[in-house]
Amino acid sequence: MAGYSGITAGYLILGDRPCLVETGTATSAPVVRDALASLGVGPGDLATIVVTHIHLDHAGGVGDLAGFYPEAEIVVHEKGARHLADPSRLMASARMVWGDKLDVLFGEMSPTEAARIRALGDTGSVDLGNGRTLSSHYSPGHAKHHVGLIDSGTGDLYVGDAAGVYLPQTGDLRPATPPPDFDLRTALDSIALFEALGPQRLLFSHYGPVDDVQETLERSAEELRVWVDLTRQAHSAGMDLDHAVAMVRDRTRERYAALQADDATAEQFELLSGAPSNVAGIIHWLDRAQP
Numbered sequence: 001m002a003g004y005s006g007i008t009a010g011y012l013i014l015g016d017r018p019c020l021v022e023t024g025t026a027t028s029a030p031v032v033r034d035a036l037a038s039l040g041v042g043p044g045d046l047a048t049i050v051v052t053h054i055h056l057d058h059a060g061g062v063g064d065l066a067g068f069y070p071e072a073e074i075v076v077h078e079k080g081a082r083h084l085a086d087p088s089r090l091m092a093s094a095r096m097v098w099g100d101k102l103d104v105l106f107g108e109m110s111p112t113e114a115a116r117i118r119a120l121g122d123t124g125s126v127d128l129g130n131g132r133t134l135s136s137h138y139s140p141g142h143a144k145h146h147v148g149l150i151d152s153g154t155g156d157l158y159v160g161d162a163a164g165v166y167l168p169q170t171g172d173l174r175p176a177t178p179p180p181d182f183d184l185r186t187a188l189d190s191i192a193l194f195e196a197l198g199p200q201r202l203l204f205s206h207y208g209p210v211d212d213v214q215e216t217l218e219r220s221a222e223e224l225r226v227w228v229d230l231t232r233q234a235h236s237a238g239m240d241l242d243h244a245v246a247m248v249r250d251r252t253r254e255r256y257a258a259l260q261a262d263d264a265t266a267e268q269f270e271l272l273s274g275a276p277s278n279v280a281g282i283i284h285w286l287d288r289a290q291p
């Protein structure tokens with residue numbers, strides 16, 4: 001993504017019905033296709049492409065990959081489905097947020113034929129073949145079109161961004177609370193739901209697997225509370241967004257080894273779960289919840 005590697009994950013589940021979880025950005029689509037080819041998955045082989053949510057770092061490549069894999073069914077939560085079929089509104093609002101950086105960071109999402117899209121409700125299931133399934137569980141809070149997915153064969157839980165952003169280089173975990181959907185209560189409920197599913201492992205989209213399930217999910221909830229508490233303080237002190245961001249960034253700095261590490265690591269962390277986006281999302285929620 002945007003010239004970085006090891007920043008946004010897609011996962012290939014091999015088996016009778018190969019399934020790709022997350023596509024990454026549109027600009028990453030050829031990289032994903034080459035990776036699948038190197039693992040023996042050709043154009044006619046991929047049965048399913050599923051995305052945890054439709055943000056462009058997770059689903060930007062769906063249209064391109066749907067083209068590369070004509071047999072694949074595209075699976076997404078029902079609140080995201082129409083945006084994959086017609087990405088024009090999604091792209092317009094992303095362009096408002098990112099401006100010219102959009103082309104470098106994400107590229108343009110291509111539309112997916114509506115007939116190939118299957119929309120998930122609160123729960124759903126993807127057939128992985130041989131009696132193995134990937135069960136989806138609606139998990140809003142980060143985004144209103146977010147699902148987590150658990151593999152019946154391995155107990156691997158694909159958490160998307162609902163448990164925050166994990167940095168394998170340092171073990172840091174930071175919340176991902178962007179506008180306009182962030183909601184503390186539903187975000188905490190989603191983390192509790194993940195715990196109740198009893199996963200063996202958490203597979204973060206940013207970035208990689210984590211074995212320490214219980215401790216990591218507790219940390220996810222704690223991170224949310226810390227960021228919300230500090231943002232609430234800044235907001236009720238009457239600070240504007242810039243000052244609130246500076247205050248929260250400063251007061252959370254010592255929590256994260258990444259920000260003490262080299263510039264490149266700090267920059268990656270900031271790109272995925274930036275303080276401006278997190279604080280803006282929390283303020284948006286505060287204003288809605290307590291006008």
Ligand SMILES: [Zn+2]
Nearest residue numbers: 055057058161
């Ligand atoms: Zn993300």
